[in-house]
Amino acid sequence: IFLTVSATLNTSMFTEEQRQKITIICPNLKREVNPSIDGCEKLTGDFTDIEKAYHYFKDILASNDTNHNFSHSGSDKVFEDENGLDSEEMNELTVLSSLYEYFNHTCKGQIRVIQERFGVRIRSTDLYDGNTSVYFTSDKSPASVQGARDFFIRTFQKRVEDLKQEIIPVKNSSTLNETIIKLNARFSNLLAKEEGNHLLLRGPVSEILAAKIFLAEEGENSRTEENMKISCELYGHRNGVEVDASVFKLLETTLSKEIEDIKGKFDTVIEKKDSSCGQVFIIFKPRTKTSDMSSHATETFINALQNAFAMLREKVIIGKLSEDQRKRLNTLLNGKVLEDLHVKLQKKEDKLILSGLPKHLSAAEKHIVNLLNTEGSTQTRSRTSLSSDLSYQEATGASEKKYNSRQYNTLSSEGQSKAKAEEDDKDACPICMERIKEKEILTKCKHAFCKSCIKQAMTYKQACPVCNTIYGIVEGNQPEGTMSYRTLTASLPDYSGCGTIEITYTMQGGIQTSNHPNPGKPYGSTCRIAYLPDNKEGREILQLLQRAFNQKLIFTVGQSRTTGIGDVITWNDIHHKTSMFGGP
Known part of the structure; x- marks a missing residue:
């Protein structure tokens, strides 16, 4: 932006005092030792400063006059020493208006310190030729004015050095x-x-x-x-989330706290509407008209519902019932006792199937057994056909992780509720939930699927649908862009022993392809900055991030989770630290 010119000065021809005075006359001029030529200095500045320096040293050689008057150009100001006629004009500096404007804006405190320390008054006048004159006046001795001017020049040059x-x-x-x-x-x-x-x-x-x-x-x-x-x-679930009423009843105790948190976080109210076909609609509406975050509330609720639904388990209670026990059972099935226990009881042939959350099943089972006064054996089963309480509790934790995604097909209660009723049941495909046809077993994790199901699943993502084990090279749908990094001397909190790696992602805008949510629609460009500690661990993570970026996994195009805006470049679930101090 600010064009610079350099010149070489033979120091043997001028005294140190003469060479120092040029920086007072031209505050923007920079003096440096020229390492490539002995006995020379390098002067750097704009063309006007270099021209002033040339005439200054030329006139010294011609007349040996160290108090040069810069009157060779009508646009140049005259600089005189203490022997001049006008003390205000004698202590005048000319600087670029753009630089002085910046200095005056950002260094008000330093200017005030100079005035108070040296007892001078600093004022400026715009010359309307791209330059500004800065005046130093004082009622004290000329030495105080000279000291203020020298201090001002040093501060000014340092401040605008890399502008x-x-x-x-x-x-x-x-x-x-x-x-x-x-x-x-x-x-x-x-x-x-x-x-x-x-x-x-x-x-x-x-x-x-x-x-x-x-x-x-x-x-x-x-x-x-x-x-x-x-x-x-435009949100797809603006009319609410449809949930089976009996299932929602089972999950209500777990979801109640989540719902309260969602209402407070997104400033919404909840409305429940029952339908005639045994479904209930959960609708979030804005509490005020100033801000509508209902879509965010609904998305958060869907996540919570998925996680809670994945925790549902079933128990099969087997036993021959007498006529009296059947009557009591029918009374139990038609009553509200089980609703209060937050479980669901179904009768299939000679089996009683009890559904609910693990923490509710045990109490409900005891209640039913005591009511029927039967000593029949019990068998525990879950949707993953595990045979012991311990194993299905472990499966609960794994299931929570597995189902902590945003795929809406996990909401299907019909597919999830199919489990093995007996030990000799055939294997079921985790994708279609039907009996496996042409079994295909994955080599690493050994999970089995229908050949056609796993083939189709692999076209979407080269990973096991059950455990997410990677098969082959995964490539995402990240837009075009660049990734660069540099090291900073500043340290991140808790990493005072090392510097910081600053990563800059510059992503280009474009048109969505078939791999994106809305093909044909445009998306804008963006720039993101992230930070890592500059230590062994941080450098290893940097290499992994570079690999992920090359595989187009860092970003994607979709709906921003923080703003709710669609068709934008967003992070793709690889977490970054985006603020040096505080924040994520």
Whole structure:
């Protein structure tokens, strides 16, 4: 943005005092030792500064005048020493207006310190040629003015050393002023201002990048507020989630706490509607009109329902019943005692099948056995045909993990409730829940399926549908983009002994393909930053993340879990730390 020019100065021809004075005359000029040429210095600055330096040293050689007057150009200001006629003009500096604007905005505290420490007054005047004159005046000795000016120059040069700027187009100009106020309040080393109905950011590269990420997040949140109502109106379950009424009754004690948490988190109320076909609709509605998070509440409820449903178990109670016991059994089946026990009892031939959550089955079984006064044997079974209480409790934990996905086909109570009634039952395919045809056994995990079922499942994902063991190379549907990283000296919390790896993902926008939820629809670009500790473990994770990125597994296109907006690039369940201090 700021074009620089360099020149080589023969130091043997000028005194140190003469060489130092050029940095006072041109505060933006940088002096460096030239390592490639002995006895020389390298001067770096913009063209105007280099031109001033050239004339300054040229006139010294011509007249040996160390107090050079820069009147060779009408646009240049005159700099005089303490012997000059006008003390205010004598202590004038000329700097680029863009640099001084940034310095004056971000260094108000330092400017105030200079004025108080040296007892001077600092004021500026815009020359309307891209430059600004800075004046130092004081009622004290000239030495205090000289000290203030030297201190100002050192502070100024250090502050603007790595300054960059970037102009960002703004879609909504009506909120530009509000955006500028937010940025200037949030980033102390950044100057944000309006530039021709666009947003100009000036500051170090790191501050500009952080501001752009902040703007992206703010824009996404703004779009969320605007599209929240539309998103919820288009949501597929806006009329509620349909659940078998008897099943919901079994799960109600477990779901009650989840429902209360959902209502509080998403500011919603719940409504239950019974249908004539034995179903119940669970509907979440916004508590207020200002924000509608009902779709998020419904999605969270579906997850909770899936997890609770996977915990349902069955027990088979076998025994020959007398006539009196049959009458008592019919009374029990028609009464509400079992509803209060949160279990369901079904009679199939000479078997009694008891369904419910593990914590309710034991108490209900004792109640039924005592009521019937039978000493028949009991057999415990679950949907995975395990024969002992211990094994089906272990299966409960595995099942919770397995069913902690968002696939709606796990809601099918008919498929899940089929289990082996007897020990000699044939194997059932975990996919179609029917007797296995042309058995196919996976080589690693040994799970068995119908040949046609597992073949179709593998076309969606090269992994076992039961235990998720990977088969072959998994490739996702991640959009095109780049992954880069750099190391920072700053440390993450609890990792004070090492630096930080900063990962930057730059993802391109495009059109959804057949592998995405809505083929043909566009999705926008995005930029994400993540952090790892720069130690052995962090570098190993970085390699794994690079491998996952190459296999297109880091991102996908779908509905954002945090904002609810659809058709956007989202994280794909590989968790990242996206904030150095606090946050996830």
